[in-house]
Amino acid sequence: MGSKLKAMAVNFSLMVGVFILLFVLGELGANLLVKLGKGQRQQIMGEADNIVMNSPNKDLEFVFKPHYVNADGDTVTNALGFHELDWSPAALDQSKVILNLGDSITFGANIKNLNQVYGKVVQNLMQQNFPDQPVIVYNAGVGGYNIWQERAMLRELDRQLKYDMVLLGLCLNDSSPKMYVSEDIKGAVVNVSGKIESARDLFSRKFFNRSKLYVMFKEAVKSLQRRYPRLFPSSMLWHNMLVKGEGWTSLKNTILEMHQELASRNIPVVVVIFPYAHQLKLTAKDNIIQNDLVQFCQANQIPCLDLFEAFQQHQQQILWDAEGIHPDVNGHRVAGEAIYQFLVEQKLIPFEHDLEVHHE
Numbered sequence: 001m002g003s004k005l006k007a008m009a010v011n012f013s014l015m016v017g018v019f020i021l022l023f024v025l026g027e028l029g030a031n032l033l034v035k036l037g038k039g040q041r042q043q044i045m046g047e048a049d050n051i052v053m054n055s056p057n058k059d060l061e062f063v064f065k066p067h068y069v070n071a072d073g074d075t076v077t078n079a080l081g082f083h084e085l086d087w088s089p090a091a092l093d094q095s096k097v098i099l100n101l102g103d104s105i106t107f108g109a110n111i112k113n114l115n116q117v118y119g120k121v122v123q124n125l126m127q128q129n130f131p132d133q134p135v136i137v138y139n140a141g142v143g144g145y146n147i148w149q150e151r152a153m154l155r156e157l158d159r160q161l162k163y164d165m166v167l168l169g170l171c172l173n174d175s176s177p178k179m180y181v182s183e184d185i186k187g188a189v190v191n192v193s194g195k196i197e198s199a200r201d202l203f204s205r206k207f208f209n210r211s212k213l214y215v216m217f218k219e220a221v222k223s224l225q226r227r228y229p230r231l232f233p234s235s236m237l238w239h240n241m242l243v244k245g246e247g248w249t250s251l252k253n254t255i256l257e258m259h260q261e262l263a264s265r266n267i268p269v270v271v272v273i274f275p276y277a278h279q280l281k282l283t284a285k286d287n288i289i290q291n292d293l294v295q296f297c298q299a300n301q302i303p304c305l306d307l308f309e310a311f312q313q314h315q316q317q318i319l320w321d322a323e324g325i326h327p328d329v330n331g332h333r334v335a336g337e338a339i340y341q342f343l344v345e346q347k348l349i350p351f352e353h354d355l356e357v358h359h360e
Helices: 004-034 090-091 117-130 147-157 199-203 212-227 238-243 248-265 277-281 286-298 308-313 329-345
Strands: 053-054 062-063 098-099 134-139 163-169 271-272 304-308
Touching: 004 212, 090 117, 090 277, 098 117, 117 134, 117 163, 117 329, 134 199, 147 163, 147 271, 163 248, 199 308, 212 238, 238 286, 248 271, 248 286, 271 286, 271 329, 277 308, 286 304, 308 329
Parallel strands: 098 134, 098 163, 163 271, 271 304
Antiparallel strands: 053 062
16 A cells, blocks of 8 residues: 555656646746747737836836837827827817726727727717817827726826816726736737735736746637637636636726716716627627626616627728737727717717816
8 A cells, every 4th residue: 555655656746747847848938939029929019118118106007108109100199198189278178078098999009090099089079069069088098008007097197187077998808917017028928917925926817927838828828719719618718707807806896986986076987898809709698798897887877888789780891900909990980989879878978068077
């Protein structure tokens, strides 16, 4: 009996040793691929030494440089680092301002003309249909932000900008950990995991995301699911699995806190959910994450628009980037028109001329 247990222990030790060896070799190989610029490529928005810079506000972590113009001239930021015009204080004061928060979709990644970004589509429709009421949809989207950075940006802008409504454009990775500016931004697989600050972090995504092999494997699985979503049970699609995660619960609670804070100042917040390209191959019922968020918003009386149906109806007209995350100008047009219609149906626009909104 003793010799059998000893043999089992030896075999187990050999298995563990082989696993550790394979992992180390895999990690070395993944690091080499990163240095060669190969593999799944993830970036915040441009290179770390380009549009992105560190922020003194640690809740934001990073911002975009003010008055930035890239080499092609198709990415431009204003004095606050947003893909937006430099409006005069008088123009802002004389207009109803819809503050458009979000990530790279809201920023307008791959959209050269600012007026073709979905927020500006909403603005232009309002100007056409309500010419007596000046309205600015102010684009404050920052590529790579999650929901907590978006809330931090909202609080940051409270000191700089008056607004009458918040339009929150949500992408389905907005419950992901915060990205950090690092040298790895230039690599094929970006190691942007949060700093290890507690023992609990050792057993979280923060720890595993420090492994380039793990990140590369995870991105390969995501890529496979994006190509062939029908091969997987809907509950096993990576974004749908987020519904069970602590981060997704925190995301919903953060939206509720934003709603409550703004409601105390008579400022509505409207949530808009952008689908990924591959989700349009599925049924609405299979998009668990959108359904969960819509139900949450409805239960808490937060206006929420899921763009899944609008995008599915027009999917033949929409082109996407390689990852199927960022829609082209047609996608932004479809989104802007659907958002405008939703705001009208919800009686959120036109704004009441005699409505007095007090800003802190």
